[in-house]
Amino acid sequence: xxxxVQSGAEVARPGASVQISCRASGYTFTKKNAIxxxxxxxxxxxxxxxxxxxxxxxxxxxxxxxxxxxxxxDTSTTTIYMELRDLTSDDTAVYYCAIGGSPLWxxxxxxxxxxxxx
Amino acid sequence: xxxxxxxxxxxxxxxxxxxxTCQASQDIRTNLNWFQQKKGRAPKLLISDASTLQSGVPSxxxxxxxxxxxxxxxxxLHPDDFGTYFCVQYENLPYTFGQGTALEIK
Numbered sequence: 001x002x003x004x005v006q007s008g009a010e011v012a013r014p015g016a017s018v019q020i021s022c023r024a025s026g027y028t029f030t031k032k033n034a035i036x037x038x039x040x041x042x043x044x045x046x047x048x049x050x051x052x053x054x055x056x057x058x059x060x061x062x063x064x065x066x067x068x069x070x071x072x073x074d075t076s077t078t079t080i081y082m083e084l085r086d087l088t089s090d091d092t093a094v095y096y097c098a099i100g101g102s103p104l105w106x107x108x109x110x111x112x113x114x115x116x117x118x
Numbered sequence: 119x120x121x122x123x124x125x126x127x128x129x130x131x132x133x134x135x136x137x138x139t140c141q142a143s144q145d146i147r148t149n150l151n152w153f154q155q156k157k158g159r160a161p162k163l164l165i166s167d168a169s170t171l172q173s174g175v176p177s178x179x180x181x182x183x184x185x186x187x188x189x190x191x192x193x194x195l196h197p198d199d200f201g202t203y204f205c206v207q208y209e210n211l212p213y214t215f216g217q218g219t220a221l222e223i224k
Contacts, residue, residue, distance in 0.1 A: 048213040063210040103166035104208050
């Protein structure tokens, strides 16, 4: 079955970077060819960060994160990576990956809590 | 595109019928999904394309609307229907969510 398994919780210092991985399985990685990243600050709604075309590796980012985020993929391991730089306490959130396509976001990773604290 | 979702919270009883609405700041055709989220879990897709019920989702859930006004109706509420419900538009980037409706079953 389709599965997205994310890396574990992270604690990072302000100003540092964090990288979260999302390993996809159960489908042809380059056919359902979009993985999105979203985040959810505790107690708030969700926020879309960007997505990557897993076929050609082209990313597209939300303007909100454009200067600080990098989404990449490794087709050999069917893993997608999201790096967020210059962290502040406002970046403390649960980060999710989800499969694009139609329907949008039918399958999600389990989420990874990132805590930014000095 | 701004998504205005209401109400922010609902406290209801089993067997009741509730309506959650989302209003888009511009025409999004039917490019809207509804999700249910339980505490500590990833969102679960309930309805895509404004009205397409996902496999395995009870027919008590009904989505409707197009353009700028959308609704999610849940009939005959079950205790397991508690959680937070979100709408999201995918007409234009950046995809944007409503603020969520927290549903409590008394």
